[in-house]
Amino acid sequence: MRIAVVGSGYVGLVTGACFADLGHEVVLVDNDEKKIVALRNGEVPIHERFLPELLARHRGQRIKFSADLQAATRESEVVFIAVGTPPTESGDADLSYVESVAREISGGVDEYKVVVEKSTVPVYTSQWIRTIIIRDGADPALFDVASNPEFLREGTAVTDFLYPDRIVVGVESERAAEVMRQLYGPLTSGWYYGRGEAIPRPEAAKTPPRLIVTSTKSAELIKHASNAFLAMKISFINAVASICESVGANVEQVSDGIGTDSRIGSRFMNPGIGYGGSCFPKDLMAFRAVAKESGYDFRLLEEVIRINEEQRHRFLRKVRSVLWTFRGKRLGVLGLAFKGGTDDIRESPALLLVQELLREGCHICAYDPAAMERAKEVLKSGVEFAADAYEAATGADALLILTEWEEFAALDLERLRTLVKYPIVLDGRNLYDPAVMVEHGFSYYSVGRAAALTEETTARTLAKKKERA
Numbered sequence: 315m316r317i318a319v320v321g322s323g324y325v326g327l328v329t330g331a332c333f334a335d336l337g338h339e340v341v342l343v344d345n346d347e348k349k350i351v352a353l354r355n356g357e358v359p360i361h362e363r364f365l366p367e368l369l370a371r372h373r374g375q376r377i378k379f380s381a382d383l384q385a386a387t388r389e390s391e392v393v394f395i396a397v398g399t400p401p402t403e404s405g406d407a408d409l410s411y412v413e414s415v416a417r418e419i420s421g422g423v424d425e426y427k428v429v430v431e432k433s434t435v436p437v438y439t440s441q442w443i444r445t446i447i448i449r450d451g452a453d454p455a456l457f458d459v460a461s462n463p464e465f466l467r468e469g470t471a472v473t474d475f476l477y478p479d480r481i482v483v484g485v486e487s488e489r490a491a492e493v494m495r496q497l498y499g500p501l502t503s504g505w506y507y508g509r510g511e512a513i514p515r516p517e518a519a520k521t522p523p524r525l526i527v528t529s530t531k532s533a534e535l536i537k538h539a540s541n542a543f544l545a546m547k548i549s550f551i552n553a554v555a556s557i558c559e560s561v562g563a564n565v566e567q568v569s570d571g572i573g574t575d576s577r578i579g580s581r582f583m584n585p586g587i588g589y590g591g592s593c594f595p596k597d598l599m600a601f602r603a604v605a606k607e608s609g610y611d612f613r614l615l616e617e618v619i620r621i622n623e624e625q626r627h628r629f630l631r632k633v634r635s636v637l638w639t640f641r642g643k644r645l646g647v648l649g650l651a652f653k654g655g656t657d658d659i660r661e662s663p664a665l666l667l668v669q670e671l672l673r674e675g676c677h678i679c680a681y682d683p684a685a686m687e688r689a690k691e692v693l694k695s696g697v698e699f700a701a702d703a704y705e706a707a708t709g710a711d712a713l714l715i716l717t718e719w720e721e722f723a724a725l726d727l728e729r730l731r732t733l734v735k736y737p738i739v740l741d742g743r744n745l746y747d748p749a750v751m752v753e754h755g756f757s758y759y760s761v762g763r764a765a766a767l768t769e770e771t772t773a774r775t776l777a778k779k780k781e782r783a
């Protein structure tokens with residue numbers, strides 16, 4: 315099928331590249347000419363696993379790039395809207411980009427098309443898109459609007475797209491439903507999974523996925539409610555972690571015990587320093603605004619947000635209780651991205667903590683495998699950027715683990731021990747077994763587990779001990 319994808323951010327790029335891999339002809343549209351030129355020249359603007367491979371595979375063949383939305387609409391059967399919906403001051407989504415895209419699409423509706431809303435938007439947006447397209451002169455019989463929310467996690471967006479738990483399609487007509495079924499046919503029929511060239515299957519993936527057809531309003535709510543539920547799971551386990559700390563229980567054991575109940579599930583039950591990113595914080599605010607507008611006071615969401623903020627403050631208090639004073643302390647920081655596997659620092663709890671520590675007068679030496687370039691734009695002074703985790707730890711009064719990168723869970727602890735000034739690790743992501751850290755001579759503080767303490771000998775003492783031995 316011929317499809318246009320408007321907006322070449324995370325969602326648009328991944329959607330376009332994946333549809334091309336399913337055999338469709340894709341034109342990616344963006345009004346930023348510089349971005350279009352860069353994409354045509356082979357640049358990949360985001361750090362996303364398998365995206366460079368897919369773009370390289372299809373660029374100039376099944377993927378084209380264009381700044382002309384009307385022309386792209388004319389030559390496509392399906393037009394995806396994947397532009398940003400940033401939050402306004404009051405927390406609801408700013409839909410002005412969606413509206414201006416709908417206006418332009420209107421001029422290109424010359425034969426039947428399905429216009430698909432892919433950005434995360436509040437309920438009623440599909441209806442509004444239809445109204446705007448008609449208002450701008452398109453024949454109502456020549457198009458339908460569908461809602462097809464994405465459930466892509468940054469870092470695993472490509473495999474999330476190609477091996478989804480389910481595909482949700484909200485429509486108002488059988489004709490539009492049929493177009494959407496055809497579009498996702500390569501996945502729902504299992505055809506894609508038999509291809510030699512398919513992107514490798516993640517371990518837990520069940521194929522083929524189910525396609526769930528709903529009304530547009532239901533699909534819009536499914537997206538907001540899914541993200542709110544996942545955020546609630548994280549805040550729930552973070553709240554439980556706080557109780558574990560007070561009573562001396564171990565949150566990892568508790569989380570395991572809860573999560574193995576199949577009604578609850580073990581995913582998104584990892585305690586830490588709170589959720590961040592471009593979706594959860596924004597979507598919760600937007601969902602709360604949607605609820606309010608519909609006359610429902612969704613106070614549960616407010617509590618989810620409050621627990622999330624508090625989680626970061628708790629961690630900061632923990633650092634303070636270990637270090638006593640902050641001014642002039644040198645802290646090694648591992649992780650700046652809002653989670654592992656991405657270079658995204660939007661609403662990153664790691665970055666917010668670093669900013670707070672800088673305000674308190676700490677000196678930071680930070681390392682992140684992917685997010686340092688972006689972080690440098692925000693963190694102007696008081697921060698050094700290290701070439702690796704060991705350099706960040708060198709001479710540190712304490713080492714802080716703030717992002718759940720896999721490589722941070724596999725450090726050479728012997729080596730680390732000789733580099734730090736004091737053997738203190740504060741782990742905001744529970745990447746290590748406390749007993750193992752103590753064995754390696756570290757005092758180890760994590761989330762929802764008792765601190766594991768050792769005699770805090772300095773690197774100098776350690777060197778002397780070694781000399782004597």
Ligand code: UDX
Nearest residue numbers: 464465466467468582583584586589590591593652653
């Ligand atoms: C999320 C949704 O998962 C995805 O379905 C949606 O389409 C977009 O928003 P993403 O923002 O990429 O995806 O990140 P996600 O993997 O969901 O993590 C969000 C945040 O929660 C991160 O800061 C992560 O560190 C944190 N998190 C996640 C936890 O603290 N504990 C967990 O158990 C899981």
